[in-house]
Amino acid sequence: MTEDRDARPTALIWLRRDLRLVDNPALSRALERGMRPLLVYIDDAAGSGHWQEGAASRAWLRRSLAALDSDARALGGQLVLRRGDSLENLLDIVDAVDAAAVFWNRRYEPAHRQSDARVKQALRDRGLEAESCAGALLFEPWSLQTQAGAPYRVFTPYWRKAGELLDELAPPLSAPETLPRFADVQGHSIDAFLEAPKPAWDHGFWDVHQPGERGAWQRFAGFLECIDAYQDQRDRPDRAQTSRLSPHLAFGEITPRQILFALRRQETLARSKGTLGFIRELGWREFSYHLLFHFPDSTDADLTGAMFGFPWSDVDTDLLEDWKRGRTGVPMVDAGMRELWATGSMHNRVRMVAASFLTKNLRYYWHHGARWFWDTLVDADLANNTQGWQWSAGTGADAAPYFRIFNPVSQGKRFDPDGAYVRRWIPELTRFDAKTIHEPWTRPQLIEGDYPRAPIVDLGKTRQAALDAWQQGKEVRSMLRD
DNA sequence: TGAAATGTTGGGGCG
């Protein structure tokens, strides 16, 4: 067997949210160093702190790992699957294959930064080489700062600064042509590693998504067909013209720099409004990571004091449940929440509408919404989810002011003018036409089934109550300042 | 990457 004669040292490639073989810096590091890479994934619940991946993410993870396992085998290699403490497992595999090094791509979530630092120290204490690489972002969070040396808190100057550096980015890395195989290493089989959901509540996910590196590139190719129209169409949930790359990015099946370089190669598209608009959205992802890195407490508490003293409402669990399950009686909100439940995804415009309803009409603290999205989204990403919710609630950096309260009826009329999106997810409203479908309570006799005949809260009254509450909080804040 | 209230402007109908 070749491995017996091969004198090259072995490096473990500790995979997490970088489930790809192309443009994988940790893997490339091993190859550059003339080392034999062994891919390892460890299911370590403790390493994520209290933001352990939700059920939808795990459904995705299961399929993404299966794809990676198959891709690794196709190159002659393997993917070692382990469960439990990361360090213990790494050390055990190091012993089994007599590895000299462990390489991985960096994570930026607070719990992972802590546990990764401990792992790195412990590996080095044992005389092993341990290196973390930059693989998930265009820019490391510490590489961009204001003239005063502080982290940016406003997107526009952040992205302007990033724009100066975009042209200097190194191109993506290529994949190995082959991978070595190791005979004496124990691991779980892919089928036994993560159980398929029972009952198969995730079946609707895979109509719209195909996890894995190949699925990511197929999705990207599909998106290229309509990226020209992206800027004009991206707010339309009734059109399937967004990239839908977010779960692939969240699991690291594709990287932002692969996307960026691939777009640059498309000469006719590279400077189009649609392309630039999409790249700007990648910028928001970068900005979210930047904020998460510099303000790690923001996953659980307000990033700014803008809403200090605001009287958030006590949660009525029945109403919260109505919101989660798409039974608020407000079509645009319910359609979004049902899309989320069925597909593990929700159109971005509708996420904003649903978040506005929760944090303003219901006046619940954003954390309740962030938790639900965290559990149900296949693209659950701590940086994006946190900043998205803080942005909606008015508590974040560069956030929408709290008084920007969406009217889900006018949002519906504007962005789903035919009612096609709402009709797709709320069959109880099939009898409505475009004119009235976003306010079915004006024709309650047309509503079918047990869909609410009226919204669970009055949109006008709760809007005014939110503004009044904001005014109160404003007084508290100004008293505290004096 | 709001909405609603309020203010302004200008065209047209009408006495």
Added chain:
DNA sequence: ACGCCCCAACATTTC
């Protein structure tokens, strides 16, 4: 011709 009103279409302000 003129003032007056109505109202749509915008613009500005406020939360």
